[in-house]
Amino acid sequence: xxxxxxxxxxxxxxxxxxxxxxxxxxxxxxxxxxxxxxxxxxxxxxxxxxxxxxxxxxxxxxxxxxxxxxxxxxxxxxxxxxxxxxxxxxxxxxxxxxxxxxxxxxxxxxxxxx
Numbered sequence: 001x002x003x004x005x006x007x008x009x010x011x012x013x014x015x016x017x018x019x020x021x022x023x024x025x026x027x028x029x030x031x032x033x034x035x036x037x038x039x040x041x042x043x044x045x046x047x048x049x050x051x052x053x054x055x056x057x058x059x060x061x062x063x064x065x066x067x068x069x070x071x072x073x074x075x076x077x078x079x080x081x082x083x084x085x086x087x088x089x090x091x092x093x094x095x096x097x098x099x100x101x102x103x104x105x106x107x108x109x110x111x112x113x114x
Contacts, residue, residue, distance in 0.1 A: 002026070002036055007045060007070040010062040017060050018051070045069060 009025050010017055017025075023033040037060060040046045045066035051057035062070075085093070 002028075002032075003040060003045070004070065004073050006033075006036060006040065007062065007066055008074075010046070010060065011067065011070055015062045015067075019058055019060060022060065040066070 005026055006022060009022065019030060019033050019037065022037075023030045026033065037046060037048060041048055043065075044063055047061045047063055048058050049061065051059045
């Protein structure tokens with residue numbers, strides 16, 4: 001699940017991110033992200049390189065294989081999502097979205113220390 005979350009986040013962010021931002025986004029320690037990145041890099045799903053603006057920092061890039069594996073996972077979830085959505089009336093889901101957005105924004109605000 002952690003691997004999927006990281007790969008999915010990279011897709012959402014355009015394919016690259018710093019380890020520190022990944023840790024914040026996934027709400028885990030930098031050490032946990034570093035360990036996960038090493039495993040994903042060994043599997044060819046991400047590529048770590050030096051940040052050209054700061055030689056001490058790293059940039060994480062999604063590889064084509066990482067994108068493919070993430071897309072496969074999303075496709076495998078599609079039938080489950082369809083079943084879930086079929087069980088809930090569309091107007092109920094639409095009515096819940098504003099509250100869910102507020103919850104997400106509040107969680108993000110708290111996570112960022114604000």
